[in-house]
Amino acid sequence: MKTIISTSLSEVKSSLENLKSAFSNSFQQLVDKGKELQQVTESLLTRTVSRDFPRCDLVEGSNELFVLFELPGLSLEDFQLEIGGGLLVVKGEKKSKIQGRGAAIHLGECAYGAFERSVSLPLRVVEEKAEAELASGILLITIPKAEVSDQPRRKVPVR
Numbered sequence: 001m002k003t004i005i006s007t008s009l010s011e012v013k014s015s016l017e018n019l020k021s022a023f024s025n026s027f028q029q030l031v032d033k034g035k036e037l038q039q040v041t042e043s044l045l046t047r048t049v050s051r052d053f054p055r056c057d058l059v060e061g062s063n064e065l066f067v068l069f070e071l072p073g074l075s076l077e078d079f080q081l082e083i084g085g086g087l088l089v090v091k092g093e094k095k096s097k098i099q100g101r102g103a104a105i106h107l108g109e110c111a112y113g114a115f116e117r118s119v120s121l122p123l124r125v126v127e128e129k130a131e132a133e134l135a136s137g138i139l140l141i142t143i144p145k146a147e148v149s150d151q152p153r154r155k156v157p158v159r
Contacts (some may be wrong), residue, residue, distance in 0.1 A: 053115050065143045072137040083127045091116035
């Protein structure tokens with residue numbers, strides 16, 4: 001009988017050990033990358049707030065405009081509210097109460113981090129008379145509508 005491969009049993013065992021070691025190293029690298037990806041994902045989920053945060057409702061009443069923002073878990077110190085030029089802006093930061101305690105996140109649906117939301121007001125209002133109150137995570141802004149006579153007239157050039 002003719003020998004096709006001339007290897008000893010010890011060479012075969014050595015090759016199998018090398019293959020086993022290479023597989024184990026590759027598998028460990030895959031596990032490490034998976035853990036790294038999980039940490040990055042958790043970090044993104046817990047530190048960013050979506051561009052639609054906070055959610056908002058604009059409701060026109062008979063004499064006023066109501067603007068409602070949902071700000072769950074925020075207190076007055078966590079945000080600021082500005083109005084001017086027909087634009088209402090709420091900005092601040094939503095901080096996690098548990099982040100940094102070394103806990104592993106198994107489900108991360110709550111968004112955290114800095115936010116800024118601008119809302120164009122759909123009609124003329126008396127911005128100086130805007131009032132706001134925060135109760136149970138709901139920020140309600142009440143802005144009186146401008147009277148028709150409050151709107152200054154101006155000439156429109158025609159070409």
